[in-house]
Amino acid sequence: xxEVEQNSGPLSVPEGAIASLNCTYSDRGSQSFFWYRQYSxxxxxxxxxxxxxxxxxxxxxxxxxxxxSQYVSLLIRDSQxxxxxxxxxxxxxxxxxxxxxxxxxxxxVLP
Amino acid sequence: EAGVAQSxxxxxxxxxxxxxxxxxxxxxxxxxxWYQQILGQGPKLLIQxxxxxxxxxxxxxxDRFSAERLKGVDSTLKIQPAKxxxxxxYLCASSWGTSGLNEQFFGPGxxxxxL
Numbered sequence: 001x002x003e004v005e006q007n008s009g010p011l012s013v014p015e016g017a018i019a020s021l022n023c024t025y026s027d028r029g030s031q032s033f034f035w036y037r038q039y040s041x042x043x044x045x046x047x048x049x050x051x052x053x054x055x056x057x058x059x060x061x062x063x064x065x066x067x068x069s070q071y072v073s074l075l076i077r078d079s080q081x082x083x084x085x086x087x088x089x090x091x092x093x094x095x096x097x098x099x100x101x102x103x104x105x106x107x108x109v110l111p
Numbered sequence: 112e113a114g115v116a117q118s119x120x121x122x123x124x125x126x127x128x129x130x131x132x133x134x135x136x137x138x139x140x141x142x143x144x145w146y147q148q149i150l151g152q153g154p155k156l157l158i159q160x161x162x163x164x165x166x167x168x169x170x171x172x173x174d175r176f177s178a179e180r181l182k183g184v185d186s187t188l189k190i191q192p193a194k195x196x197x198x199x200x201y202l203c204a205s206s207w208g209t210s211g212l213n214e215q216f217f218g219p220g221x222x223x224x225x226l
Contacts, residue, residue, distance in 0.1 A: 008151075042219070043217040043219055043220050046216075049212075088153050098156050098159065099156065103151065104153055
């Protein structure tokens with residue numbers, strides 16, 4: 001059973017702080033990794049993808065991947081109340097040819 | 112560019128009844144996915160189509176769930192008969208290809224409540 005694990009939270013940070021979201025995966029064959037944001041009652045939307053070890057930055061978001069440790073993280077700098085949502089980590093396995101999602105971390109940014 | 116369309120948005124049925132959901136993917140997207148998202152969990156893949164062929168249906172409860180993709184475009188997901196544990200949001204997604212590099216775009220979902 002291929003698994004993606006996330007802390008369910010909730011995680012609360014003050015406005016302007018850095019929010020750190022973590023994810024581990026069990027399938028060493030996973031090739032690509034995604035962070036989706038899901039507002040309450042809405043569908044997931046992709047915010048970051050990462051395929052290689054290291055960091056990838058996009059605006060206020062930085063994704064980090066460490067394949068040796070089977071660990072993926074998402075940092076949100078200068079957090080805003082509008083960032084309050086559930087963040088889903090997902091790993092793509094080439095052998096299974098499917099995306100496996102974690103259960104999500106609920107983030108609340110306090111004004 | 113129009114997004115993934117789904118209908119209905121909400122459905123309430125009694126257990127043992129049947130229900131069907133419809134999805135229209137983004138134009139030109141060859142790959143279509145149906146996910147089930149139970150409250151508090153991440154989406155779980157039920158079935159994946161490449162054009163009108165099934166790529167993966169290993170997690171589809173085939174005794175009660177069925178899906179088809181007509182002419183490689185629209186798709187329907189059916190549950191017959193429904194159980195209480197089928198209460199969830201059913202998400203349809205599409206992508207240009209099947210590679211893990213292809214972003215999946217999600218529709219608004221259908222929220223199913225089974226009483």
